[in-house]
Structures are given as structure tokens and as C-alpha cells.
Amino acid sequence: MSDGTIVINGNSHPFKPGQTILEAAEDAGIPIPTLCHLKGATPTGACRLCVVEVAGARNLLASCSTPAEAGMEIQTESPTVVRSRKMTLELLLSSGNHDCIDDGSVKDPKALFDARAEADGHSEHLCPSWGDCKLQEYALEYGATGTAYPKTPPLYPPELKNPLIIRDFSRCILCGRCVQACNEVQVNEAISHGYRGAESKIVALGDLPLSESSCVFCGECIQACPTGALVEKKAKGIWRPWDVETIRTTCPYCGVGCQQTL
Ligand code: FES
Incomplete structure (x- = not known):
């Protein structure tokens, strides 16, 4: 049973009370990339790869640790989101081997x-x-x-x-x-x-x-x-x-x- 809906990429989807944006998106069949998220464990929001754009929010939000709220309007692959994910990945690739x-x-x-x-x-x-x-x-x-960035040796x-x-x-x-x-x-x-x-x-x-x-x-x-x-x-x-x-x-x-x- 749902207590409301959220809008993901222009379409309404129901979500269950207590779900995060990531979980609601997963239920809706919308993939969001994650690196630090471990199902069933406490979300840490460490990697920032799962960020999404939420209308009205000043910054991108980590979908794995942000609770879904009724009426939220979310973009999972907007240009800003994609740019942020690419930068995160570049930083990770630049550190180590x-x-x-x-x-x-x-x-x-x-x-x-x-x-x-x-x-x-x-x-x-x-x-x-x-x-x-x-x-x-x-x-x-x-x-x-x-x-994109200088390499940091291991x-x-x-x-x-x-x-x-x-x-x-x-x-x-x-x-x-x-x-x-x-x-x-x-x-x-x-x-x-x-x-x-x-x-x-x-x-x-x-x-x-x-x-x-x-x-x-x-x-x-x-x-x-x-x-x-x-x-x-x-x-x-x-x-x-x-x-x-x-x-x-x-x-x-x-x-x-x-x-x-x-
Ligand atoms: Fe790493 Fe959400 S999966 S911050």
C-alpha cells in the first residue's frame, strides 16, 4: 500500500512509506547507479554516484539516503546529474590503480x-x-x-x-x-x-x-x-x-x- 506518489523523470510512481528515492526508483524499474549502497545496511551516502536532481532542492541529493516524499519531482539522468556522476567516476579513477x-x-x-x-x-x-x-x-x-585529473599513486x-x-x-x-x-x-x-x-x-x-x-x-x-x-x-x-x-x-x-x- 502506498501513501503517495513521486514523479520520476516525468512519470508518477507509487512508493512505500519509509522508502528512499533509490528504493522507490528500483521498484519503478528505473536504474540508478550505486557504488557504496549495500542492500539492507545503513545508507552512508559515501560515493555520491547515486545523486539525483530533486525539484526545489539546492543541491543534488544522494538517492540511497534520501527518503522519498509525496509529490517529489526527481530527475535521475538530467545533464547536471550525468555531469556529477562522470566527475565522481573520474575522481575515483584518478586515485590508485x-x-x-x-x-x-x-x-x-x-x-x-x-x-x-x-x-x-x-x-x-x-x-x-x-x-x-x-x-x-x-x-x-x-x-x-x-x-580528467592527475593520478594519485597507490x-x-x-x-x-x-x-x-x-x-x-x-x-x-x-x-x-x-x-x-x-x-x-x-x-x-x-x-x-x-x-x-x-x-x-x-x-x-x-x-x-x-x-x-x-x-x-x-x-x-x-x-x-x-x-x-x-x-x-x-x-x-x-x-x-x-x-x-x-x-x-x-x-x-x-x-x-x-x-x-x-
Ligand atoms: Fe553511494 Fe548513494 S550509492 S552515495
């Missing part, structure tokens, strides 16, 4: 990936999430090339110390989804935001390797990561999304035996 936007010369990314993948599953030259990365997907959609080396998870800080966009997955979904509270400004980093127990922290290697953070910052080491980088069939099975990580779609 995001070699995912090519000049069109990569005709067969699978062959390129296979050729470059290293035995330990980590290659600094081709992201293991190539072809399965939300940042890459949106950059291509909004025409962000990663050339500050932290990758952590390859444990047998299960590769943490590549150079590909982290600090969206915080892994932190929410760990703290709000699994309630492990093994990782959190650490440091400030340009030195910001997702840390485990005051910046220890995962293997020395309270991490139980459940893999929830890997599922939540929208880029190649957290990847499963066991995969050794030899499979790509197009190689994989999704099945329902028993999760092999922690021994609890949860059924998962993997």
Missing part, C-alpha cells in the same frame, strides 16, 4: 587476462575484476576515462599474506561496503575505516594483516566489494565471470555450512 578503462584496443579481455594472470592470482597490470567491476561498468557507461602495497583473500588497496575506492558487510551483515567487526584524508584505508584491528585480526574469512567482504580490491585467492585469477556458472551450494569458507549462491 584503476587500469580498467582501455582505449578500445582490448578486443578479447579474457585472452588478455589469461595471458597476464600470475600464479598467485595477483597481477598489478590487469585487475582480477576486469569485466566484473562496477567502477569499470559505470565508467564506461558515463564516459569517464580516468584522464600508498599501500597489496596484502597477499593469507591463503584466502587478496587485499589490493590500490583498487579500493573506500566505498565502505566491505566494512558494512563485515560489521552489519556478518557482525564480525573485523574491519573498519582507518586513517584520514589521502591516507584513508580499510584496516583490520588497528591495521594488522587479516590473518592476525579477528577476521574469520567468511568471504562476505569479497561479495560486497564492487571493484578488484578484495578478491578470492583460491580462484588464482584464472577464471572470469564469463567462465563461471552460478549454482546453489555449501559455502566452503568457515565450516558453518551455509547454503549460498556462488
Whole structure:
């Protein structure tokens, strides 16, 4: 049951009490790009990719954290919105190691990936999430090339110390989804935001390797990561999304035996 309607891109749509603009738009079948939003977790409004234009508002609003209100008139793809998203993506691409936007010369990314993948599953030259990365997907959609701003080199080396998870800080966009997955979904509270400004980093127990922290290697953070910052080491980088069939099975990580779609 709805207590009202909102107007999205010129059309009226019902919304449920308590829904955000993003949720109402999703129900209406209108896609809004998101990077930091994790369904079921507290909206943080960290990435600003989901911004929309709301009539009467002085600034663009993050749709993931703005409640829908009856009578709102919303534009999800206006020129201002598109410009803002492109700038956000350019800023993200300029920080760290995001070699995912090519000049069109990569005709067969699978062959390129296979050729470059290293035995330990980590290659600094081709992201293991190539072809399965939300940042890459949106950059291509909004025409962000990663050339608009000077590049900020990565500050932290990758952590390859444990047998299960590769943490590549150079590909982290600090969206915080892994932190929410760990703290709000699994309630492990093994990782959190650490440091400030340009030195910001997702840390485990005051910046220890995962293997020395309270991490139980459940893999929830890997599922939540929208880029190649957290990847499963066991995969050794030899499979790509197009190689994989999704099945329902028993999760092999922690021994609890949860059924998962993997
Ligand atoms: Fe809304 Fe990141 S998805 S601010």
C-alpha cells in the first residue's frame, strides 16, 4: 500500500512509506547507479554516484539516503546529474590503480587476462575484476576515462599474506561496503575505516594483516566489494565471470555450512 506518489523523470510512481528515492526508483524499474549502497545496511551516502536532481532542492541529493516524499519531482539522468556522476567516476579513477578503462584496443579481455594472470592470482597490470567491476561498468557507461585529473599513486602495497583473500588497496575506492558487510551483515567487526584524508584505508584491528585480526574469512567482504580490491585467492585469477556458472551450494569458507549462491 502506498501513501503517495513521486514523479520520476516525468512519470508518477507509487512508493512505500519509509522508502528512499533509490528504493522507490528500483521498484519503478528505473536504474540508478550505486557504488557504496549495500542492500539492507545503513545508507552512508559515501560515493555520491547515486545523486539525483530533486525539484526545489539546492543541491543534488544522494538517492540511497534520501527518503522519498509525496509529490517529489526527481530527475535521475538530467545533464547536471550525468555531469556529477562522470566527475565522481573520474575522481575515483584518478586515485590508485584503476587500469580498467582501455582505449578500445582490448578486443578479447579474457585472452588478455589469461595471458597476464600470475600464479598467485595477483597481477598489478590487469585487475582480477576486469569485466566484473562496477567502477569499470559505470565508467564506461558515463564516459569517464580516468584522464580528467592527475593520478594519485597507490600508498599501500597489496596484502597477499593469507591463503584466502587478496587485499589490493590500490583498487579500493573506500566505498565502505566491505566494512558494512563485515560489521552489519556478518557482525564480525573485523574491519573498519582507518586513517584520514589521502591516507584513508580499510584496516583490520588497528591495521594488522587479516590473518592476525579477528577476521574469520567468511568471504562476505569479497561479495560486497564492487571493484578488484578484495578478491578470492583460491580462484588464482584464472577464471572470469564469463567462465563461471552460478549454482546453489555449501559455502566452503568457515565450516558453518551455509547454503549460498556462488
Ligand atoms: Fe548513494 Fe553511494 S550509492 S552515495
